[in-house]
Amino acid sequence: MAEAILYNLTADIIFKLGSSALQELGSLWRVNSELHKLKHSLSAIQAVLLDAEEQQSKNNQVKDWVLKLQDVLYEIDDLIDESSYETLRRQVLAKHRRTRKQVRILFSKFKSNWKIGHKIKEIRERLQAINEDKNQFGFCKHVIERRDDYEGLRKRRETHSFILEDEVIGRNDDKEAVIDLLLNSNTKEDIAIVSIVGMGGLGKTALAQSIYTHYGMTNDGQFQMKLWVCVSEEFDLKIIIQKIIESATGKKTESFLQLDSLQCELRKQIDGKKYLLVMDDVWNEKKEEWLHLKRLLMGGAKGSRILITTRSEQVAKTFDSTFVHRLQILDASNSWLLFQKMTGLEERFDNQEVKLDQKNLNLIKIGMEIVSMLNGVPLVIRNIGGLLKDNKSERFWLSFKDKELHQVLRQEQDALKEMQLILELSYKYLPSSNLKQCFRYCALFPKDL
Template sequence: MADALLSASLQVLFYRLASAELINFIRAQKLSHELLTNFKRKLLVVHKALNDAEMKQFSDPLVKDWLVQVKDVVYHAEDLLDEIATDALRSQIEAADSQDSGTHQVWNWKKVSAWVKAPFASQSMESRVKGLISLLENIAQEKVELGLKEGEGEKLSPRSPSTSLVDESFVYGRNEIKEEMVKWLLSDKENATGNNIDVISIMGMGGSGKTTLAQLLYNHDRVKQHFHLKAWVCVSTEFFLIEEVTKSFLKEIGSETKSDDTLNLLQLKLKESVGNKKFLLVLDDVWDMKSLDWDGLRIPLLAAAEGSKIVVTSRSETAAKIMRAIRSHHLGTLSPEDSWSLFTKLAFPNGDSSAYPQLETIGREIVDKCQGLPLAVKALGSLLDSKADKREWEDILNSKTWHSQTDHEILPSFRLSYQHLSPPVKRCFAYCSIFAKDHEFDKKKLILLWMAEGLLHAGQRDERMEEVGESCFNELVAKSFFQKSITKESCFVIHDLIHDLAQHISGEFCVQLEQYKVQKITEMTRHFRYSNSDDDRMVVFQKFEAVGEAKHLRTFLDEKKYPYFGFYTLSKRVLQNILPKFKSLRVLSLCAYKITEVPDSIHNLTQLCYLDSWISPQHRFKDYLNQYVVYAICKQ
């Protein structure tokens, strides 16, 4: 996962290092282009070993530390390029000032120039690049010592192939949706596409029970009697392989195939086998599908009898859209009651918790942490089976999910989902670890945060950053990383276990303050989030002071909304002594605090692109802010 995140960051970094704008600026400033070329070569050497390191980090803590070092260098390189971009903008502003004689226009540009007034020293840039090259050389040497190999390395294995068999005694809370979908399967008049085949999709996050629901449908007595032919095909590969799917379908319905059969022969056999017969086909665990793949499977099946059905399970909406599903069901989580019933059946002898009152109390807390995800409930229930020691149950309750003994069951499920995200979306998702669990976030605000952090890039296409952000957000929704909030219709939430995944990816680069307890903060910390409370007037300075070690901080985020009774006044010590130190700050959220006086040292925050705070309308900072928004848009 670190590899996937780093690869996404490095792709953007390589693109920026090769950009015409950077090269032209280097030439104009008479800087060493060879130095940046050498830096890029060093990055490439490290990049080649990321795949191997990603797989080994879970068994070797030294490899994990190595990946953290690489990420830290990438952050420093991004900061450097952002500072160069700022200086390039300053040069453009000065050129515009000298050419434009219009008084009003010059005044506007001078206001913007006030924020980027300090020229970027070429000597500073060259010395910093040399420092990064030295770090990369050490990292490359450690790569050899750790035995990391270049190339593809190991890949995360897909989950084990599913079958149509199911133990219904371990299924809870799906009766209503099961009966509804059975009716759809048994209906021969549902078709709205004009073809003989109806497609029904079951979508949801990993571990939500999609396969189990499909198994229940497949084995239902009335469904068995309704269809002439039935086939269960577990796709479960990165790409939808039409030849393999067709062969599996033929084998399931008793039609023989040969190893040297061409796709044409396979399709002819399939058309003949299903001719004038009503079939049910389950395509389980479809990850990726293209229109041509669907046509390749669909066309031979048109010879089937009316009322034929295909049930597809997927973590993404893409397959359902391509297959033009007439019915799509987003599978939600289990209710607390159903989750507890499933847990007790697995964790307690004979499924009876009444004889273990102490364990029952702990068990209910464990189940609450699973947030209705069947996979997590099953994994933890099975783990605690036949264990009557209270301390063992407390260890599971207090451990972080991703570092517990259930890694082999829960973590790979979400790692697979993460691997199938596009590279830019991986970075955007990892950033979401800054939110607290159960935090309800607004789509537009999150996209603005992504923009301010420089996570969105249009690439070769002429797109607005908001459009790029919307595309990333929609992908995370479509693949079940984000879910609609139940309490606020316009907001979204992240399941706790998905949030754990984001934190696992971000590691020590993202730190949170919870109930005045701050996680370990180091120079590597880049993102900091806290929640204000009623007695913040007394502790706000300590909060800011606590992150003083994070010299390269990019995010200082206040998560709570404005208090009902008004704003707090921000301490002068924060504005004068702490904030100006964070020269790499991109996001500053002080939404519960009122700023009545802004020191001149605020100009040090030349990378700031997102400010959320109440500023006195009478204060001159309002003029700076209006012009600074122009600068931020130009930079993005």
């Protein structure tokens, strides 16, 4: 969500302008003055970004305004980085050169600040024009708070192996099919690879979790060892080996260990054992990177299996998949069951004391119409169901269906874009501005951080 990143970039730049990153620039009055004006313009724009984000999907002029702002913000961010680098460079030079060369360094400092001052003035004038343009749109202002100590929040997101069985709806046939491929398939390979392939939002991870926790995976001597690893976009051999070892031992591996030590430990852990390794959310399409890892996994006993979840058919080919299970959308019946569960309709209508009056019947009818528009994608159904759960008003549900949802679906677009726009609706209806701000804040960080 580019607009969310834009919102946080604005806040981040304002924070930097008041931090030590630009203190060196304040040594010249001109630079300090331009910085003050720049920060003032940024603060004025930041106050209306919440409203601009909501309006831009309906107004091309607002969208163009947002894009212009984005360009200027990235230039400011680059300028801050350039200034920080120059400050550090001069400090290093001053420390290691003799006193007689300090005059040259001093002149270099004034020359650098003079150039940066001109750049700031040019950017500030562009930003001022953007700031003035915003008045024509009548944006509403919002109070914005910001945490300065965000560095401590940079932690890797991980999928895990556990899931409650009743959370997985409509995937029994898929589960049985994949388990059959893992346990009963006849293959010449000692270690076969099964891939679950499907677009984002279909529930590949949930299906893999359900399979991983199934009692049949460890009973009757099927697998001596089960391992779970979230791979995601960065296929780093060392990190993946560390994760496999940690899954096998339940202990944190030392980060300073060299790759050779890690590969020895990995082979020691799986040597002669029949294992099931789940590699969740795989994106790597480079054959050589997979082969490096595959060589280390060949020490397991015959019958070992590797289960991969991925969005890409090419990934399944890259990983030499013995079998590929293509995950499809939910059928109408299971889509409705999932929607009922997410909205709480399931509990309401299972309660014998609740009379199905006309209001309740109308909710069922509207709910079924909404479900039919969500195309059987579990992630979309979960998000929209969660949105509607706390407001079981016939008027609200009807308005959401006929206005918001209909507006998204009437546009000509591919399935992935359509799903993205529907998911954005659940963001729009977050119950408080603080939650929206938190969501934008998290959007600053790359996936898996």
